[in-house]
Ligand code: HGY
């Protein structure tokens with residue numbers, strides 16, 4: 001019996017090929033959920049799945065799920081691998097795509113070796129993991145795991161006013177299968193770390209045992225646009241000033257350097273946005289994260305109270321909307337141990353690590369034992385075209401995914 005081995009060259013070639021789908025003339029890679037580029041990326045991945053003889057299903061929120069039965073007894077719940085292929089704006093080529101394409105490489109390696117397993121292996125590319133167009137993020141896996149009704153998700157309006165249903169229909173991926181139609185025995189996701197820890201410590205494999213909590217909110221501050229030259233400071237209702245004070249408070253008190261709470265104001269618009277007009281309206285988003293639920297809740301409360309105080313002092317009104325809220329997740333200790341054992345068998349250094357980023361695995365952990373495997377990110381850079389992981393590291397991660405999946409599917 002031959003031992004299955006990952007075809008890392010094909011994995012790399014597919015990563016690069018998929019990494020060109022949605023690249024604009026300006027060189028920026030943008031493949032937002034439900035976009036034409038997302039449709040083309042899905043076509044490519046679904047085509048590769050079909051070429052591998054997998055049964056491909058699209059569910060009601062566009063989750064793409066391939067299944068390789070591998071001679072397993074009928075009715076055996078599958079081991080599911082997966083991640084996402086939608087991207088952020090001006091993205092790298094590894095985030096999400098690496099986990100999906102490495103999962104495909106695992107299935108092809110098992111097929112080539114004639115490996116027989118007691119469980120089928122499924123592969124998922126979940127809809128809208130990034131959440132840049134439709135909030136919340138991890139939306140496809142959230143619905144798959146029963147955390148939101150498909151109808152509610154399909155009715156969500158994107159930042160461009162288009163609903164998820166309209167977007168998926170336009171690209172031919174509004175499927176009809178019920179999300180969660182295939183309940184996994186276990187879920188394992190391979191992903192780049194997107195942070196600096198593994199590289200800094202010279203570690204090859206991260207056995208991800210937990211994932212921090214995430215809070216996404218949007219705010220609208222309404223004051224009064226007025227003349228920058230004639231309006232005394234004491235008579236202004238300057239929404240821009242309040243936003244600036246609130247952001248300074250975030251950095252000083254809510255998420256100080258060295259603390260565990262992370263705070264990001266990733267979008268901020270001043271209206272009307274003219275040099276000589278006091279901003280009458282400000283829109284911004286706030287991404288708060290912490291591995292500890294109580295600290296995350298305290299950060300939300302503390303910021304809301306200070307924003308209220310600053311707004312009242314300036315005569316500005318505040319409107320806040322919750323876009324996403326996910327508590328920290330502890331992954332399955334048994335699978336984490338499998339990952340560590342697989343790394344050890346290949347003499348790869350390995351350490352347990354908390355995921356700073358959100359991932360589909362945190363949703364799948366609601367319906368089955370789940371865990372993740374990380375490989376290093378150069379300079380810890382991600383959500384940035386400079387995102388990079390070396391070929392050897394990508395191949396090692398895929399090999400650990402193969403070994404761990406085999407152990408789970410035995
Ligand atoms: O925001 C996140 O952590 C994920 O990449 N959507």
Ligand code: MN
Nearest residue numbers: 084095096129
């Ligand atoms: Mn990702």
Ligand code: MN
Nearest residue numbers: 088095130383
């Ligand atoms: Mn991401």
Ligand code: MN
Nearest residue numbers: 129357358359
């Ligand atoms: Mn993510």
